[in-house]
Amino acid sequence: MPRSDAVANRDRIVEAARAELSESNGAPEELKLHRVAKAAGVGQGTLYRHFPTREHLLAEVYRAELTQLVATVAPLLAEHSPLEALSRWLDRLIEYARVKRGVMAGIAVPAWQDLYAGQHHRLDDALETLLDRGKAAGEIRDRVDAADVILLLGALSRIPEADWDQRAPRIVAVIVDGLRA
Numbered sequence: 001m002p003r004s005d006a007v008a009n010r011d012r013i014v015e016a017a018r019a020e021l022s023e024s025n026g027a028p029e030e031l032k033l034h035r036v037a038k039a040a041g042v043g044q045g046t047l048y049r050h051f052p053t054r055e056h057l058l059a060e061v062y063r064a065e066l067t068q069l070v071a072t073v074a075p076l077l078a079e080h081s082p083l084e085a086l087s088r089w090l091d092r093l094i095e096y097a098r099v100k101r102g103v104m105a106g107i108a109v110p111a112w113q114d115l116y117a118g119q120h121h122r123l124d125d126a127l128e129t130l131l132d133r134g135k136a137a138g139e140i141r142d143r144v145d146a147a148d149v150i151l152l153l154g155a156l157s158r159i160p161e162a163d164w165d166q167r168a169p170r171i172v173a174v175i176v177d178g179l180r181a
Helices: 004-023 035-042 044-050 055-069 073-079 083-107 107-135 144-160 162-177
Strands: none
Touching: 004 035, 004 044, 004 055, 004 083, 035 044, 035 055, 044 083, 055 083, 055 107, 073 083, 073 107, 083 107, 083 144, 083 162, 107 144, 144 162
């Protein structure tokens, strides 16, 4: 079992890398590992002990981002109507999509396929939970499933980075409007 300080270091490294990736608009080539180490308050040796390559770090950033996104479903449903919870979750998904773009660009195709194959069901399940609650409340169309919404969200991948901040929220708003019962 890892020591608590090692776990804390790892968590700080991942968060610092996520922040750096987000600030660089998802550009993995802009992810400077020495800046990540400094922002996390660790030495470069500690960073490389946890993540021997940039690819390892990017994969962990993706897993952490997905975990955080999935974990928001229950609190959102506890605090908001199902449609509002879905809308807020999709707003959070915009940041996840930006990080995912950076991770995809920074990881070799076979490694990305393995990472995605082992994780994507979590996103599908979270979205299905939100949709099911919305359908039960009569707020979301009956014949829509997670696969439909994910196909629609694929439009986010076509947004040029320069237009991301303006267009991504607008596309998600259009999707939410189309899901209304």
